[in-house]
Amino acid sequence: MAKHLKALIGPSILNSDLSRLYEESQKLLDNGADYLHLDVMDGHFVPNLTFGHPVVKCLRNKIKDAFFETHMMVANPEQWISPMADAGVNQYTFHIEPVDDVERVCRKIKESGMKVGLAIKPGTPVSDVEKYISMSDMVLIMTVEPGFGGQKFMEDQMIKVRHLREHYPLLNIEVDGGVGPATIGCCANAGANMIVSGTAVIGAQDQAATIKQLRDTVQQAMSQ
Ligand SMILES: O=C(CO)[C@@H](O)[C@H](O)COP(=O)(O)O
């Protein structure tokens, strides 16, 4: 793996106490999180609801300098680009499955000043996302069916990560779903460098140690 890619840990606050969103987020950052992964669900693309841009904007008002990635599990990603940019989002990661014109959505995200992340579900072939890589800053390979935290890691998705790392040594590759100390080795060895971890970090006895362990494992794989 290319040595100048960074190992970055972005905890998901999905399974935290959302009535304390600011406190939980600040705690993760104080414990060494490199960025925050904010799971936005609309009840259409996935059978669950979370929060939208008004909540993200309130969080941004309290946390000025952290990198916010929104994972947009929504049926119409184009609809929320402008409100999310206005809310202070740094990276807008959307699923390509429901989108007719992926290039247009990528362009609009860039024009609004955010980075572009392209996400695919476990059943989506990696070739579907490959054609858009030149327009993106990151590809997210889902390692669970999107919609809920706390699910089992799907190791069979590592073939996609391996394929991308082999062909795109400079690409930021993120994994999301069931990732924690027990599964980070698979992700790191396959070539993922951006790690989302929800339940495993939120529920950890020592959050800082868990975040460090995840980062160290990725760094070690990158240095080989
Ligand atoms: O996007 C999603 C789920 O759809 C994720 O961000 C998960 O919420 C991460 O949580 P764990 O699987 O690590 O508990």
Ligand SMILES: [Fe+2]
């Ligand atoms: Fe997510």
